[in-house]
Amino acid sequence: MSGLKVIKKALLTSLWFVFLTFPIMVIKVDPVERIIRWRWQNSLYVALGTFCVYLLAQFILQRKIKKLESQTEQDSLPKESVIHRILANPKQRNLLIVALSAVILAFPLFSSSYQTNVMITALMYVVLGLGLNIVVGMAGLLDLGYVAFYAVGAYSYALLNHHFQLGFWAVLPIGGGLAALFGILLGFPVLRLRGDYLAIVTLGFGEIIRLILENWSEFSKGPSGISNISRPGLFGIELSLDSAIIYLYYLMILFVIVTIFIVNRLQDSRLGRAWIALREDEIACQAMGIDKRKTKLVAFSLGAFWAGIIGVVFAAKTTFVNPASFTFLESAIILSIVVLGGMGSIVGVIFGAMILILLPEYLRALSEYRMLAFGAILVAMMVFRPQGLISNIRRTYRFEKTHSLNVK
Amino acid sequence: MNSPILKISGLTMDFGGIRALNRLELDVNAGEIVALIGPNGAGKTTFFNCLTGIYKPTAGEIMLTPPGSSKSISLKGLKPNHVTEKGLARTFQNIRLFSQMTVLENVMIGRHCRTKAFILGAIFRNAATRKEEKQIVESSAAILEKVGLADQANEFAKNLSYGAQRRLEIARALATEPFLLLLDEPAAGMNPQETHELDRLIREISKDGQSILLIEHDMKLVMSLSDRIFVMDYGKKIAQGKPSEIRANPAVIKAYLGEDVDA
Numbered sequence: 001m002s003g004l005k006v007i008k009k010a011l012l013t014s015l016w017f018v019f020l021t022f023p024i025m026v027i028k029v030d031p032v033e034r035i036i037r038w039r040w041q042n043s044l045y046v047a048l049g050t051f052c053v054y055l056l057a058q059f060i061l062q063r064k065i066k067k068l069e070s071q072t073e074q075d076s077l078p079k080e081s082v083i084h085r086i087l088a089n090p091k092q093r094n095l096l097i098v099a100l101s102a103v104i105l106a107f108p109l110f111s112s113s114y115q116t117n118v119m120i121t122a123l124m125y126v127v128l129g130l131g132l133n134i135v136v137g138m139a140g141l142l143d144l145g146y147v148a149f150y151a152v153g154a155y156s157y158a159l160l161n162h163h164f165q166l167g168f169w170a171v172l173p174i175g176g177g178l179a180a181l182f183g184i185l186l187g188f189p190v191l192r193l194r195g196d197y198l199a200i201v202t203l204g205f206g207e208i209i210r211l212i213l214e215n216w217s218e219f220s221k222g223p224s225g226i227s228n229i230s231r232p233g234l235f236g237i238e239l240s241l242d243s244a245i246i247y248l249y250y251l252m253i254l255f256v257i258v259t260i261f262i263v264n265r266l267q268d269s270r271l272g273r274a275w276i277a278l279r280e281d282e283i284a285c286q287a288m289g290i291d292k293r294k295t296k297l298v299a300f301s302l303g304a305f306w307a308g309i310i311g312v313v314f315a316a317k318t319t320f321v322n323p324a325s326f327t328f329l330e331s332a333i334i335l336s337i338v339v340l341g342g343m344g345s346i347v348g349v350i351f352g353a354m355i356l357i358l359l360p361e362y363l364r365a366l367s368e369y370r371m372l373a374f375g376a377i378l379v380a381m382m383v384f385r386p387q388g389l390i391s392n393i394r395r396t397y398r399f400e401k402t403h404s405l406n407v408k
Numbered sequence: 409m410n411s412p413i414l415k416i417s418g419l420t421m422d423f424g425g426i427r428a429l430n431r432l433e434l435d436v437n438a439g440e441i442v443a444l445i446g447p448n449g450a451g452k453t454t455f456f457n458c459l460t461g462i463y464k465p466t467a468g469e470i471m472l473t474p475p476g477s478s479k480s481i482s483l484k485g486l487k488p489n490h491v492t493e494k495g496l497a498r499t500f501q502n503i504r505l506f507s508q509m510t511v512l513e514n515v516m517i518g519r520h521c522r523t524k525a526f527i528l529g530a531i532f533r534n535a536a537t538r539k540e541e542k543q544i545v546e547s548s549a550a551i552l553e554k555v556g557l558a559d560q561a562n563e564f565a566k567n568l569s570y571g572a573q574r575r576l577e578i579a580r581a582l583a584t585e586p587f588l589l590l591l592d593e594p595a596a597g598m599n600p601q602e603t604h605e606l607d608r609l610i611r612e613i614s615k616d617g618q619s620i621l622l623i624e625h626d627m628k629l630v631m632s633l634s635d636r637i638f639v640m641d642y643g644k645k646i647a648q649g650k651p652s653e654i655r656a657n658p659a660v661i662k663a664y665l666g667e668d669v670d671a
Contacts, residue, residue, distance in 0.1 A: 266531065269533075269541075270544070276508070280508055280509065281504050283488075284505070287460060288518050289521025
């Protein structure tokens with residue numbers, strides 16, 4: 001496109017935007033003075049802003065097209081991202097790991113407990129994202145009701161603590177186990193479903209759990225929730241609020257590391273291969289002797305297990321649970337973490353969780369435009385990197401003629 | 409010595425009001441190459457789908473007798489993965505490879521039903537699991553060597569040429585250690601050179617003692633390869649016999665070329 005044409009198009013677009021945003025940006029009804037204020041200067045800002053953004057977007061697109069054209073056929077594989085290049089180099093990787101772990105370990109020491117709390121939430125979503133990644137990213141089963149398992153974990157701790165005074169560490173495996181059981185329970189009816197149908201059923205399942213918690217007051221105390229849940233204990237030592245937060249932070253770091261380790265190993269196993277095969281082609285997968293039923297159920301229950309564990313942590317962190325914390329929006333956020341980060345990619349999910357949880361927190365400076373900016377960033381992300389922030393470059397099995405196993 | 413390893417009697421498959429298979433009788437002996445031919449829509453692929461558990465036949469019996477064993481197993485109503493476990497593996501007419509996986513990994517998937525490692529094995533990666541993984545890779549590589557794909561083991565399956573993808577499907581099926589291999593139009597879309605290589609490959613597999621049942625439209629390949637041929641039309645068997653007999657069979661000629669109006 002020639003320069004003049006682009007500018008003409010940009011002008012038209014900005015005019016269109018001025019027209020579209022006219023009611024909200026220009027007209028303001030003042031109910032006190034009972035007059036309408038016409039803020040004409042706002043339409044000028046909108047026009048200018050749209051004009052610039054349009055030109056910038058065109059510029060980036062043009063560059064992308066040029067780059068694509070200049071690429072030879074050989075480069076059809078996804079380009080390795082910066083992260084992958086760093087990870088591939090052992091020296092750089094070790095440096096990165098040391099630097100990162102230093103920052104992570106020292107984080108609560110130089111930041112306020114509010115910051116630490118935000119970071120704990122982000123870490124919780126990292127684990128949730130990794131758990132859902134097993135179901136969605138690896139096994140290819142679109143699960144929109146993931147939050148149900150999170151709720152099962154949280155309520156199992158809340159109820160067991162309320163009625164039987166069971167501690168955090170005792171309930172942790174119970175919560176995980178119960179969630180896994182619910183995963184299998186959900187898995188059975190949806191074994192035959194795929195794609196959209198599976199998404200709808202899992203969405204329904206998530207709502208069922210929430211509605212039960214909301215309406216079965218004798219069991220769950222209904223919408224008013226359960227309060228005064230005890231925080232995690234440290235060998236019976238009473239912790240102050242601040243140190244309890246720091247303790248929880250290190251606990252979450254531990255959980256994240258264990259989760260990454262296990263998910264990583266699962267991905268490279270016979271089971272992980274079966275999941276990927278199941279995602280690619282169900283019929284061929286069965287014809288190769290893979291038990292579809294078992295493989296799917298294991299994916300569901302393992303994914304649910306992590307949600308249950310984090311549910312217990314959530315209840316312990318907030319010391320209060322009610323059904324409002326487990327709405328569909330939560331499932332959507334966790335799913336966005338997986339998709340935004342890059343389906344199936346562990347590093348991607350970590351980045352995705354950090355961005356999706358931390359960004360809205362730190363965008364508070366933009367006050368009421370916070371969610372608008374957040375949405376715009378998400379849309380831009382999906383336009384420019386549809387494969388996610390860090391696309392999954394799977395470790396593949398390599399076989400050299402020397403008859404030795406090389407996992408790259 | 410020539411005992412049937414697969415015996416099918418009265419196999420019938422209805423889709424609503426349409427009878428896709430009509431009391432089909434067929435048998436495959438140990439070490440034989442049997443071809444199944446017929447015009448398009450005769451029900452050949454339906455037959456394969458019934459055999460491998462993708463469809464559940466309406467009536468009839470499918471009996472499998474593993475070589476060296478006197479006990480027969482009924483395959484009717486089994487799930488596809490159990491059929492594969494019993495020793496029946498297949499390829500697909502429209503290639504169904506795992507395109508996002510490498511060639512080697514595709515074959516490794518075939519080893520799934522002959523290996524055991526599960527969640528705990530995957531997480532703790534104990535000695536038994538490591539040994540099993542090593543064996544999976546080694547035996548998969550050996551199979552790739554056999555079908556001539558060893559050089560492309562690390563390529564993604566989707567990047568292979570058409571003929572190579574067909575051969576990979578065969579390799580993947582072989583990895584499940586079947587004693588009866590079902591090939592659904594293995595030569596479809598191949599050029600003469602590739603067909604020739606396929607012919608050699610099938611002979612080699614047969615020489616290893618595997619029985620083969622194949623559906624094929626390439627008559628040259630069918631006539632040169634098979635020990636016996638079954639001909640199907642409209643879900644029924646219309647002829648069976650040696651290639652030379654089939655070539656001269658009037659019913660077969662009628663099914664393929666239509667009836668002479670003057671006769």
